[in-house]
Amino acid sequence: MPDVSIRLAGIADRPVVERLWLMFRHDMSELDALLPNPDGTFRNNDRLRMAFSDPGWAPYLLTRGDSPAGFAFVRGLTNPTRVLNSFFVVRGARRTGIGLRAVQQVTAIHPGPWEVAFQDVNTAAVHFWRRVATEIAGNAWTEERREVPGRPDLPPDVWISFGSPAETYG
Template structure:
């Protein structure tokens, strides 16, 4: 795939409808790993992260675009905490493996220097390779990976968490 030019910018209230549609795509992708089915109205029940990203002071929402097309999003939480958490990260399938995701995560992380934590599922082979590559490219050898239980979901395998610090 050819490299796509990406613009990464804070998502505004005007962007919220587009991010909400991207969120449905993200939750659809994630349902493969958490076995969640959509609600009867085809939404997913866990949209508290989406609301928080737009409404809470300690969160930031970013929209990725390529030209005039939405290509993905990122939600960051715990901006004032001991470590920033990349809470949700999504790139549409048509933009994957184009370099857009790596450029987008680099820009998001650069906007909030300090300690970072990113969770992903071991069963998601694409995410495993992507997040380990991100950690190596951003932090060299100065990153760690550990497994942590998923809160309130003892039925799921533990999440993998990558941690690193940026200047």
């Protein structure tokens, strides 16, 4: 498997994570047909802000060597179930195993119940998250569709739930 490192992103990492966030939102814009704001940013920077400011959240930076390779935002740290709120791997590192390895490492840091949401229209995410759940939890994971709160105009999100043991993925 390829080498990937994850670390809790600090304030010094925020500019890098913000640039990765723009790439993430750009990728997602293909699925939801959204254009950037007039200043070139995308809507929904709340998750980025919360990841760095809310004590119940944790932003992780994924790196490969000296290069940033993606990020993972975890929320619900003070709840019984953690949520992998946002997850992104840059295109040049996709389909190399880095994503799986990063999720294994992040979930091992916070063992216990996990949930992740994605949309059916994002076929790559559908396959990826089912594989991740199986690699981490075997057959002990579930999938359900949930309405998007406050957005009856959107199709339901797909939610995968699984448990993560406390392990080190070296």
